Every structure is written in C-alpha cells, then in structure tokens.
Amino acid sequence: MRISKAVAVRADTSRNAGGADGVHHSWQTTPSGNWTGWTTFGAGGHRIAARVNVDRRIEVVASTDTGVFHRWQSSRTAWSAWTGTDGPANSELTSARTMDGRVEVIAINGVTAARRWQTNPNAPSSQWQQFGTVGTEISAATNADGRIEVFGASHAGVYHRWQTGFSSWSAWSWLNSTAGPAIPST
Numbered sequence: 001m002r003i004s005k006a007v008a009v010r011a012d013t014s015r016n017a018g019g020a021d022g023v024h025h026s027w028q029t030t031p032s033g034n035w036t037g038w039t040t041f042g043a044g045g046h047r048i049a050a051r052v053n054v055d056r057r058i059e060v061v062a063s064t065d066t067g068v069f070h071r072w073q074s075s076r077t078a079w080s081a082w083t084g085t086d087g088p089a090n091s092e093l094t095s096a097r098t099m100d101g102r103v104e105v106i107a108i109n110g111v112t113a114a115r116r117w118q119t120n121p122n123a124p125s126s127q128w129q130q131f132g133t134v135g136t137e138i139s140a141a142t143n144a145d146g147r148i149e150v151f152g153a154s155h156a157g158v159y160h161r162w163q164t165g166f167s168s169w170s171a172w173s174w175l176n177s178t179a180g181p182a183i184p185s186t
Helices: none
Strands: 004-008 013-019 023-027 047-052 059-064 067-072 091-098 103-108 113-117 129-132 139-142 148-154 157-162
Touching: 047 091, 047 103, 047 139, 059 091, 067 103, 091 139, 091 148, 103 139, 103 148
Parallel strands: 004 047
Antiparallel strands: 004 013, 013 023, 047 059, 059 067, 091 103, 103 113, 113 129, 139 148, 148 157
C-alpha cells in the first residue's frame, strides 16, 4: 500500500493523508498545539497535494483511477465536497503558488503531464493544459524570485522545467545538463 501525504502550513496547520481507503484529515486545535485524531475526508483519491490560498483557505487535490478531484475549505471549519477536474487519472500531483498567489497544480502519470492554475488568487481554476509527457514522479517549488520550478523524474533520469515569465515556461530539460540518477520503474 502506498501512502501520499500533503501538509498545508498556516497558523493553524492542517495535514491530509491519502491511501487505499481514501483521504484522511487532521488539524491542530490551536497554533503550535495538539493535533486532532484522523478523520475520514472522503474517497477523493490516493495521491494528494495541498496548498494554502492567499485568503488562507486550504485546497486539496487528489488523483484516482478516474481522474483528479479537488476539495477546498469554504470556511475555517467547513469543506466543499470532492469535485472532479477532468485531470489525468492515476497522477502524481504537486502544487505551488505563483508570485501573485495563484495556486498551480501539476499532474503527471507516465503518459502525460498537465497543469492548471487559478485564474486569479483565490479564484476558480483554468482547464488542464498539456505540460509534456515526461516522468512518473513530480515536485514543484517556488524560487526566491517567485517563479515556480517543477522537477520530474522517470526511468531516464531527472528533468526540470521553470517559469520564464508569469504564464510562460521553459521546455523540459535535464537537471544540470545530464540525466542524473534514473528512477526505477515500479
């Protein structure tokens, strides 16, 4: 059994974990305080990512064998239902915030890579856009200058792609101009 995890950090931290039996949720009862027990968060998926919006609401995305779903806080203590996004099925997921605070989600499943982003901070997201065909593992981070950089790995090695402007991206390229270590196929 594989377990994915996501932590969205803010003053009252929340954590989520996805596994074969769905997504589970836990949160701190006070800043830097104790954690609640795990509660069922629904059958949203088994691979998950989370990010905090500019308005401090948490967004969670989860992948299943039928696609990518998302769920968001509608208030500090209430959540929306899981909603389908038409994203690529059985995807590894990652997310990061752009320099103006929009949440971007990148999904990769060994056949395709796709991305979607909030149309404005705290706003609904765009449709999925093709983002390449590289890899089976994915991670994203925000650089010091506010641009997002995405890292993907496959049986061939480690690649990366980065924002060249607010809505433009480089092509996938080897990290450090070489393939680097290969990730074994599972």
